[in-house]
Amino acid sequence: MTSNSNASSSLSSGTNTKLFDGVVVFTQLINSGSFTAAAEATGHSTSYISKEINKLEARLGVRLINRTTRSLGLTPEGKLYYEQCVQLVQDGEQALGLMHQHDMVPRGTLRISCPVALSNDYLQPILSRFMAKYPQVELLLDLNDRKVDVIQDGFDAVIRATHQLEESSLICRKIMSGKAYTVASHDYVQQYGEPQHPEELKHHRCLCYSNLKQPTRWQYLDKEGQTFMADVNPSMMCNNSDMELAMALDGHGICRLPAFTMQSALDDGKLAILFSDYPQADVDVYVVYPSRKHLSPKVRAFIDMLVDCSSVHSLP
Template sequence: MSIKSTLLDGMVIFVQVIKSGSFTLAADWTGHSTSYISKEVNRLEARLGVRLMHRTTRTLSLTPEGQLYYQLCQQIIEDAEQAENAIIGKQGEPQGLLRVSCPVSYGLSSLSPILSVFTEKYPKIQLEVELNDRKIDLIADGFDIVIRATTQLEDSTLISRRISQSEALVLASPDYLAKNGEPAHPYELARHKIISYSNLKQPNIWQFEDQAGEQIQVHLESQVITNNTSLAIDLAVAGQGVFRTPKFALKQELESGELVELFPSFPKPTIGVYLVYPSRKHMSAKVRSFIDFVIDQLGDSQCKL
């Protein structure tokens, strides 16, 4: 396959314009004239066939296509710098912008306590962490690494590495159970107030397995549906219904008795926590350093083998 000789033309100039926030500052940084910078960006847009940015005399803003292209170009430029430094013997500390997406509950309970150690260890990495429970498209959304908590990862070309696993528990407060009774079997949940997590594919269908290994599917009417686990836990503690959540999302609610586990004799679904990142032959130092660090700090015994 032949490589287009113009493939990288304008890329560094475009990225510097966005980082600088203006054509004039980008010209000062690169040593070119403002008109040269403008022409390079125009040529780039013409070659790609899309408008990358909206520009007025005072402001610059990226189009959706420009945002995606900018994020991907940043990684390409950083990889090129890493390659050049490796060849000329100047490979130093991992550096550059590292964008990580993580579920809110896992980020607050597990990731947050170790991030200060990471930033202290790797001061040249600019860490951007987004806590969000929606499903992230790693490539389209421009992330280097996504942390996912799920019972089963979807097939993809991305690489995944399990950090740990957690049990999914069904919980309610003692006050709620005193007023509404404690269900002895998952089917009895149909008569209870349910708090559901909206980011699941089927929030109102809960899967169980009984002691004999038979699959149970319970269709529920949710009184509250939310995309935030912390809110759901707070509502459950306040006696507003029954909720299901990974154990890692809890703080001290079980130990303190604020919440009670239901169906303790039933097998508990296992939720795996995974690092997901692009399938690249040559992984950048910043991505490798984050993966190794998280596995070392949070990985269970199998992950650390």
């Protein structure tokens, strides 16, 4: 009884009853990018939006937004507060949806990040099917090979291909697997020779993927299936697999890429697969999303479709 009484007393205090005042207006302002756009989105006047932000800053005792006549930007404190507020608003919208089962249709903006190499052949058909089935969802796609922060960058789901995921509190669900190959053009092999063991790569020109944690150390399996690392000599560091492939095809070096990034070149016989007598390491493809007890309908529908499509789609 004591804890319940204390909780009731705390909730009835003036401070806590105003805990969420201005949060929705603040997140809408940042999402809209201007006071005018936020006013139009909420149906309020710009003066109302401004007053709500002023009251929020006064209550928190910090400045959240730097304002100029033409733009607005978040202060460091404002950025931290915004990241938390976005989650609060999303959770509130989800809770409201749970109370209204007829509103469980996927809707709203779905923010997805995916590597460029996976976007066309793999992701595009799935997105096309998703958009046809859920027309009330607006897709915001970030097709980029850079490493993103799912929470801070505001993504609902991130698709990543990797040999091994880093430890994280995020939910990681494997959707498919493929093989990674070390390749070179036939012109390169003719000019520089073909290495017979991964350790010989340090004597060759190699094209390295800079987004890896150790881009100049390539992982292999020996003939007994044991993992070992080979140090390579980089003639180029690049954060885009398409560029790596193009440079390899032009004979500028040896690269190591997942098969799905270069399947047409392999099928056309334009690349020689090196170390073919060694076991080829797997590259797993995951969908990564924030750890939440209840996923929003749009995220759940997207993940379900990924899993459904991937069950009949295998990477080479």
